Amino acid sequence: MKDILQEIIAAKRIAVEQLKRTADRSALERKIDENRSHRSMREALAASTSGIIAEFKRRSPSKGWINREADVRTVASDYQANGAAALSILTDTPYFGGSAEDLIAARPQIDIPILRKDFTIDEFQLYESRAIGADAVLLIAAALPLARCRELAATAHRLGLEVLLEIHSEKELDYISDEVDMIGVNNRNLGTFDTRVGNSFRLAGQLPQDRLLVSESGISDPETVKKLREAGFRGFLIGENFMKTADPGYGLDTFIKTLNL
Numbered sequence: 001m002k003d004i005l006q007e008i009i010a011a012k013r014i015a016v017e018q019l020k021r022t023a024d025r026s027a028l029e030r031k032i033d034e035n036r037s038h039r040s041m042r043e044a045l046a047a048s049t050s051g052i053i054a055e056f057k058r059r060s061p062s063k064g065w066i067n068r069e070a071d072v073r074t075v076a077s078d079y080q081a082n083g084a085a086a087l088s089i090l091t092d093t094p095y096f097g098g099s100a101e102d103l104i105a106a107r108p109q110i111d112i113p114i115l116r117k118d119f120t121i122d123e124f125q126l127y128e129s130r131a132i133g134a135d136a137v138l139l140i141a142a143a144l145p146l147a148r149c150r151e152l153a154a155t156a157h158r159l160g161l162e163v164l165l166e167i168h169s170e171k172e173l174d175y176i177s178d179e180v181d182m183i184g185v186n187n188r189n190l191g192t193f194d195t196r197v198g199n200s201f202r203l204a205g206q207l208p209q210d211r212l213l214v215s216e217s218g219i220s221d222p223e224t225v226k227k228l229r230e231a232g233f234r235g236f237l238i239g240e241n242f243m244k245t246a247d248p249g250y251g252l253d254t255f256i257k258t259l260n261l
């Protein structure tokens, strides 16, 4: 079977080399200097009653287009107004239909933290993330050798970005270090796109309970969020369930009302 993650990473390597050749480095540095304010996603999740990280996701390799028309400014401000603790914005273009411009457009609309969701393999993407206004970045264990993941986490911290480490299986538990601010369990296998929320419940007992734990993907009902919270999770990353509706902000509103916090 073709491993989709490997294909995405191969494409990303080419895109990053291209970005490094064409980017205006001094403009990037200027923007990093200007964007000094930083919001802690870890603290926002710890303090939040919903713990929901609402994601802006236009398409995915497994589902194709989920919402082609969605306007990132509208969705970002509706997500915040309706109780999201933080936002996740997918910026990968070929597989997820997003872009850095989406994050740039969303940033002035809201003041909750933004997670830049992409396949980060190179320091340059961290500089870019900081310059476009991200507060946190995702590092995916399945996409990075352990030493590389640690280096990227250290650079992210130097730049004032928080790190959400994403793991999927027991094999990746050794990626957890003090350098990561939040630990995410992806319920989706990025190689096959097989998705089971049971993955979070299975791994919960093996995760350090004094860390901020996030359950990611395939969450579509408030009952699951309640159970995940009982298992120790404080963050719930939800994309498709909201994005597949014509009004993702309204989808979040209904979800949170049913959660009955």
Ligand SMILES: O=P(O)(O)OC[C@@H](O)[C@@H](O)c1c[nH]c2ccccc12
Residues within 6 Å of the ligand: 055, 057, 117, 118, 140, 166, 186, 216, 217, 218, 219, 237, 238, 239, 240, 241
């Ligand atoms: O749309 P869902 O099933 O609610 O999932 C959201 C989010 O967890 C998912 O988009 C995701 C989790 N980890 C990733 C890594 C890369 C791309 C996407 C992802």
